[in-house]
Amino acid sequence: MFHSTSSIVRSALTSNIKMSSSATRSLTTAKSIIYSTHGEPKDVIKVHTYTIKEPEDNEIVLKTLAFPINPSDINQLEGVYPSKPEKTLQYNTTEPSAIAGNEGLFEVFKTGPGVSSKFQIGDRVVPIFANTGTWTSHNIIKEDQLIKLPKDLSIVKGATIGVNPATAYQLVNNYGLIKGDWLIQNAGTSAVSQMVSQIAKTKGINVISVIRDRDDFDAVAERLTSQGATKVISESQNGDRDVGKELAKLTGGNIKLALNSVGGKSSASIARKLAPGSKIITYGGMSKQPVTFPTSLFIFKNIQALGYWVTENTKADPAGKVKDTEEIVKLYQSGQLKELEVVESVWKLDEFSDEQVRDLIVKGLENSSKGKQLIKIE
Amino acid sequence: MFHSTSSIVRSALTSNIKMSSSATRSLTTAKSIIYSTHGEPKDVIKVHTYTIKEPEDNEIVLKTLAFPINPSDINQLEGVYPSKPEKTLQYNTTEPSAIAGNEGLFEVFKTGPGVSSKFQIGDRVVPIFANTGTWTSHNIIKEDQLIKLPKDLSIVKGATIGVNPATAYQLVNNYGLIKGDWLIQNAGTSAVSQMVSQIAKTKGINVISVIRDRDDFDAVAERLTSQGATKVISESQNGDRDVGKELAKLTGGNIKLALNSVGGKSSASIARKLAPGSKIITYGGMSKQPVTFPTSLFIFKNIQALGYWVTENTKADPAGKVKDTEEIVKLYQSGQLKELEVVESVWKLDEFSDEQVRDLIVKGLENSSKGKQLIKIE
Numbered sequence: 001m002f003h004s005t006s007s008i009v010r011s012a013l014t015s016n017i018k019m020s021s022s023a024t025r026s027l028t029t030a031k032s033i034i035y036s037t038h039g040e041p042k043d044v045i046k047v048h049t050y051t052i053k054e055p056e057d058n059e060i061v062l063k064t065l066a067f068p069i070n071p072s073d074i075n076q077l078e079g080v081y082p083s084k085p086e087k088t089l090q091y092n093t094t095e096p097s098a099i100a101g102n103e104g105l106f107e108v109f110k111t112g113p114g115v116s117s118k119f120q121i122g123d124r125v126v127p128i129f130a131n132t133g134t135w136t137s138h139n140i141i142k143e144d145q146l147i148k149l150p151k152d153l154s155i156v157k158g159a160t161i162g163v164n165p166a167t168a169y170q171l172v173n174n175y176g177l178i179k180g181d182w183l184i185q186n187a188g189t190s191a192v193s194q195m196v197s198q199i200a201k202t203k204g205i206n207v208i209s210v211i212r213d214r215d216d217f218d219a220v221a222e223r224l225t226s227q228g229a230t231k232v233i234s235e236s237q238n239g240d241r242d243v244g245k246e247l248a249k250l251t252g253g254n255i256k257l258a259l260n261s262v263g264g265k266s267s268a269s270i271a272r273k274l275a276p277g278s279k280i281i282t283y284g285g286m287s288k289q290p291v292t293f294p295t296s297l298f299i300f301k302n303i304q305a306l307g308y309w310v311t312e313n314t315k316a317d318p319a320g321k322v323k324d325t326e327e328i329v330k331l332y333q334s335g336q337l338k339e340l341e342v343v344e345s346v347w348k349l350d351e352f353s354d355e356q357v358r359d360l361i362v363k364g365l366e367n368s369s370k371g372k373q374l375i376k377i378e
Numbered sequence: 379m380f381h382s383t384s385s386i387v388r389s390a391l392t393s394n395i396k397m398s399s400s401a402t403r404s405l406t407t408a409k410s411i412i413y414s415t416h417g418e419p420k421d422v423i424k425v426h427t428y429t430i431k432e433p434e435d436n437e438i439v440l441k442t443l444a445f446p447i448n449p450s451d452i453n454q455l456e457g458v459y460p461s462k463p464e465k466t467l468q469y470n471t472t473e474p475s476a477i478a479g480n481e482g483l484f485e486v487f488k489t490g491p492g493v494s495s496k497f498q499i500g501d502r503v504v505p506i507f508a509n510t511g512t513w514t515s516h517n518i519i520k521e522d523q524l525i526k527l528p529k530d531l532s533i534v535k536g537a538t539i540g541v542n543p544a545t546a547y548q549l550v551n552n553y554g555l556i557k558g559d560w561l562i563q564n565a566g567t568s569a570v571s572q573m574v575s576q577i578a579k580t581k582g583i584n585v586i587s588v589i590r591d592r593d594d595f596d597a598v599a600e601r602l603t604s605q606g607a608t609k610v611i612s613e614s615q616n617g618d619r620d621v622g623k624e625l626a627k628l629t630g631g632n633i634k635l636a637l638n639s640v641g642g643k644s645s646a647s648i649a650r651k652l653a654p655g656s657k658i659i660t661y662g663g664m665s666k667q668p669v670t671f672p673t674s675l676f677i678f679k680n681i682q683a684l685g686y687w688v689t690e691n692t693k694a695d696p697a698g699k700v701k702d703t704e705e706i707v708k709l710y711q712s713g714q715l716k717e718l719e720v721v722e723s724v725w726k727l728d729e730f731s732d733e734q735v736r737d738l739i740v741k742g743l744e745n746s747s748k749g750k751q752l753i754k755i756e
Contacts (some may be wrong), residue, residue, distance in 0.1 A: 082678045263673050285673030292670050295641050295663030298685025300460045305683035307676025 026051040027061060027110060031349070032136035033361055036087060036095040038079025042362045045077065045100060047354040050092045055112035058143045060119060066159035067104030067134040068342065069364045069373040072311075076102070083311045085131035099133025102311075105149070105158035106139065115143050124149045126162055126325070128318050130311045135361065137349055137377060147325050150333075157332050159374060160340050165328045166321065167283060167310045168195030172205065173324070174308075175257050175279055179204035182230075182251045184273055185259035186210040186238070186266045187286055189220060191340055191372065194227055196259060201228030202336050208247065208255070210238045210270060227338070238269040247273055257281065264289030276301045283308040342374040343367065349377055404429040405439060405488060409727070410514035411739055414465060414473040416457025420740045423455065423478060425732040428470045433490035436521045438497055444537035445482030445512040446720065447742045447751040450689075454480070461689045463509035477511025480689075483527070483536035484517065493521050502527045504540055504703070506696050508689045513739065515727055515755060525703050528711075535710050537752060538718050543706045544699065545661060545688045546573030550583065551702070552686075553635050553657055557582035560629045562651055563637035564588040564644045565664055566602055566610060569718055569750065574637060579606030580714050586625065586633070588616045588648060605716070616647040625651055635659065642667030654679045661686040720752040721745065727755055 030052045035044045055061045075081035077100060087096035108123040119125070125146040127134070132141055149158050171192075177183060183200060185193050188209025197207045209229040211220060213236050221232035231250065237243040247255070258270040261284025271280045271293050280303060282291055297303040314321040331337035347360055364373040408430045413422045433439045453459035455478060465474035486501040497503070503524040505512070510519055527536050549570075555561060561578060563571050566587025575585045587607040589598060591614050599610035609628065615621040625633070636648040639662030649658045649671050658681060660669055675681040692699040709715035725738055742751040 082674075268668060282673060282676035284677070290646060290670045290672050291676065292668045293683070294668050295660055296460075298660035298669065298683065299662070299687045300685075300690075302685055302687075302690065304685075305671070305676065307678075307680055307682075309677045309680075312678075312680065 025054055027054045028052050028138060030136060030138040031354075031357065032091060032099045032133065032139075033101070033357075034091060034093065034097040034099055035077055036093065036097040038077060041074055041077040041365050045358070045361060046097075047357045048091060048093060048097070049354070052138050052140065055110055055115075055140060057112050057114040058116075059112040059140050060108055060115055060125075060143055060146065061110040062106035062125065062139050062141060063109040064134065064137055064139065064377050065105045065107055065124070066155045066374055066376045067101050068160050068163075069101075069361075069368045069375070070103060070163055071368070072163070073101055073103075073135075074365060074368065076100070083130055085133060098131075099136050099139070101133060101135035102130040103127075103160065103162045104134030105155055106141075106146075109138065111143075118148065119143055119146070122151075124151055124153070124158055126158060128321055129314055135375070147322050149325075149329060153329060153332060154339060155376065156342055156344075156374060157339050160342065160372070161325060161328055163310055164191050164340060165195055165337065166314075166324060167308070168192045168199055169324050169328050169331075170310065170313060170320075171259055171281060171283065171308060172196055172199045172203065174313075175281065177203070177205050177257055180206070180254070181257070182206040182208065182255040183257040183259060184208040184210065184255050184270045186235075186262040186270055187284065188224055188229065188232060190261060190284075190286075192261065192283075193259070194224070195337065195340075197224065197228035198337050199228075199331065202331065206230040206251070208233065208251075208273075210235060210266065235266055235269075239265060244269075244273055259283065260291065261286055263287045263291045265292065268292045268294060271297055271303055271305070274301070274303055277303075279304045279306055281306050281308045340372060342372045343370070344374050344376055347375050347377045403432055405432045406430050406516060408514060408516035409732075409735065410469060410477045410511065410517075411479070411735075412469060412471065412475040412477055413455055414471065414475040416455060419452055419455040419743050423736070423739060424475075425735045426469060426471060426475070427732070430516050430518065433488055433493075433518060435490050435492040436494075437490040437518050438486055438493055438503075438521055438524065439488040440484035440503065440517050440519060441487040442512065442515055442517065442755050443483045443485055443502070444533045444752055444754040445479050446538050446541075447479075447739075447746045447753070448481060448541055449746070450541070451479055451481075451513075452743060452746065454478070461508055463511060476509075477514050477517070479511060479513035480508040481505075481538065481540045482512030483533055484519075484524075487516065489521075496526065497521055497524070500529075502529055502531070502536055504536060506699055507692055513753070515725075525700050527703075527707060531707060531710060532717060533754060534720055534722075534752060535717050538720065538750070539703055539706055541688055542569050542718060543573055543715065544692075544702060545686070546570045546577055547702050547706050547709075548688065548691060548698075549637055549659060549661065549686060550574055550577045550581065552691075553659065555581070555583050555635055558584070558632070559635070560584040560586065560608075560633040561635040561637060562586040562588065562633050562648045564613075564616070564640040564648055565662070566607065567598060568639060568662075568664075570639065570661075571637070572602070572605055573715060573718075575602065575606035576715050577606075577709065580709065584608040584629070586611065586629075586651075588613060588644065613644055613647075617643060622647075622651055637661065638669065639664055641665045641669045643670065646670045646672060649675055649681055649683070652679070652681055655681075657682045657684055659684050659686045718750060720750045721748070722752050722754055725753050725755045 034048045085098040188211040208231045213234045258280040260267045260282045263285045264287045412426045463476040465476045566589040586609045591612045636658040638645045638660045641663045642665045
């Protein structure tokens with residue numbers, strides 16, 4: 001009998017198609033909050049349902065447990081955030097789209113054939129990087145882009161570990177502070193600042209927290225000092241020269257780091273209190289005013305003004321992010337770091353219509369100025 | 379005969395006294411501009427005459443050829459400059475005093491017995507460090523605190539080599555710029571900025587100089603480009619977004635360093651033009667306004683805002699200052715760097731009364747806002 005080459009080729013092709021078809025056969029149905037354009041978040045988000053295929057190689061299919069709505073997620077939807085995911089057709093949309101959200105806690109649902117035994121079904125993981133898309137029921141992420149968390153860490157702690165605690169941890173640890181040093185920070189009541197105080201306390205680093213003037217100053221100051229702040233002052237005290245002299249005495253002129261998330265006069269006032277050669281790190285701009293520094297601080301005191309952004313820092317040093325996340329887990333487990341305060345809502349996956357899912361997210365977006373919103377998926 | 383021990387001791391003591399008297403015998407008479415308190419410069423300076431002794435060990439007695447009146451000298455007299463010499467009784471004053479001035483060209487007048495053969499009578503030298511006192515007919519400085527200059531370098535170049543050209547040279551060279559890079563600077567017509575452009579040109583570094591809006595903009599821009607500036611823009615163009623886009627195109631987004639000696643809005647506008655991860659160096663504050671930066675530059679563009687001060691840089695790296703001074707001499711000798719423009723006055727050492735010397739200095743102080751004053755001693 002005569003076998004033509006073409007028939008062998010044909011047979012191989014058929015086999016390939018079969019293999020390919022097997023590899024991409026559907027695993028589950030996913031529902032994601034996607035966007036293809038930027039603008040007012042509630043106008044650009046859509047609820048999209050599609051099929052998730054079997055994971056290949058070192059891919060892991062993940063089921064989402066919870067995700068927060070962060071201010072940066074909103075800015076990303078608005079198109080005013082410099083970090084954004086590529087929009088693709090991989091979710092079977094007609095227009096290139098991306099899944100919203102940058103932070104979230106996942107459960108391993110199915111592992112690809114090349115995934116190491118480190119990851120087992122039911123394990124809890126968070127993405128290392130931003131832009132993976134977390135406002136979704138499921139996602140597919142490669143194993144080398146995931147950090148495994150212990151199963152007994154609370155859902156809130158896990159779902160919010162990548163941005164606020166990571167920022168606080170790296171701000172305290174990345175600038176060479178040692179036991180006995182002082183740092184000064186404005187926006188002392190913010191989530192990050194409160195975590196900075198707690199983490200600094202574990203290292204014997206003293207913290208001066210500057211908070212806005214308010215009627216219940218003493219009560220707030222007491223709460224912050226009980227958490228770890230060594231000293232709490234108001235913004236008007238921050239701008240007062242005599243208070244500056246008192247703090248110089250209290251600290252022995254040993255304020256080695258300033259953390260600025262406010263800008264304007266507040267940034268100048270915390271910078272003035274620094275020891276020569278110290279750094280002031282800007283990581284936020286709540287006042288919406290530009291950062292301001294007296295010229296003499298640069299020339300005569302050699303103050304260095306730098307920026308910090310957890311997204312970029314993670315890209316530059318992913319291994320550092322993994323290590324720091326593991327340290328944050330330990331701080332949570334030892335009780336040295338308090339869980340972030342969040343407002344929880346539940347997305348009932350099997351019950352909610354697309355309209356209900358959309359309403360839930362829109363309500364979360366609207367309320368996000370009142371407190372960190374967390375969506376749990378059940 | 380009997381020699382008592384005490385007579386031997388007495389003899390040794392006498393000999394010691396003789397030696398000491400010989401070592402401290404007077405060499406010449408000096409006249410210095412001194413001050414013992416701070417305030418309005420013309421009110422605190424005094425002309426003081428005293429005896430200079432023979433140099434010991436590695437001391438060199440110097441005769442002054444010329445010294446400039448720098449703004450920092452004035453601020454030092456006012457007491458508002460963070461660098462100041464110790465006030466001592468070494469000039470035989472009744473109150474602890476210091477000699478004014480921080481820069482000047484000297485001639486070797488007499489070398490101490492331990493001075494190396496590198497320094498010969500008649501050699502020209504400048505002090506490495508600030509605070510040695512240069513508004514004086516003579517001074518005594520140890521050899522390791524002097525930089526030898528070639529005799530054929532002009533008196534103006536020598537007497538002003540330590541501050542403005544050193545600042546310009548280190549600003550261009552200390553921040554990792556390479557051929558083809560761009561830098562942007564404000565105060566484009568200042569003495570330092572003009573030198574920055576000339577030095578940058580020798581290294582193939584492109585310069586954008588921002589100058590104040592003025593009627594003769596084109597003529598000034600032409601003069602600055604002929605010296606080395608690649609492009610000259612006005613402060614209103616500096617604040618214009620469209621100009622920013624044009625410059626981004628022109629430079630290929632390759633502006634790696636910003637030099638700020640103005641502050642306020644101007645500092646924000648030059649910082650905005652920087653490539654991600656670049657540095658803005660503040661070394662002056664002509665506008666008297668604080669330095670201002672958009673928050674986003676720190677967080678999302680990782681811009682680093684640092685300070686530069688030649689005085690501190692010299693203390694931190696004296697060998698670098700010596701090396702850089704030698705490089706500046708080469709640039710002067712090759713004609714690549716133009717001599718600073720100064721207004722000269724002459725102090726006739728053998729003719730002027732103390733009153734006349736004082737008047738000369740007071741006139742220099744008064745005129746120093748109109749141009750750099752240089753006092754030559756003849």
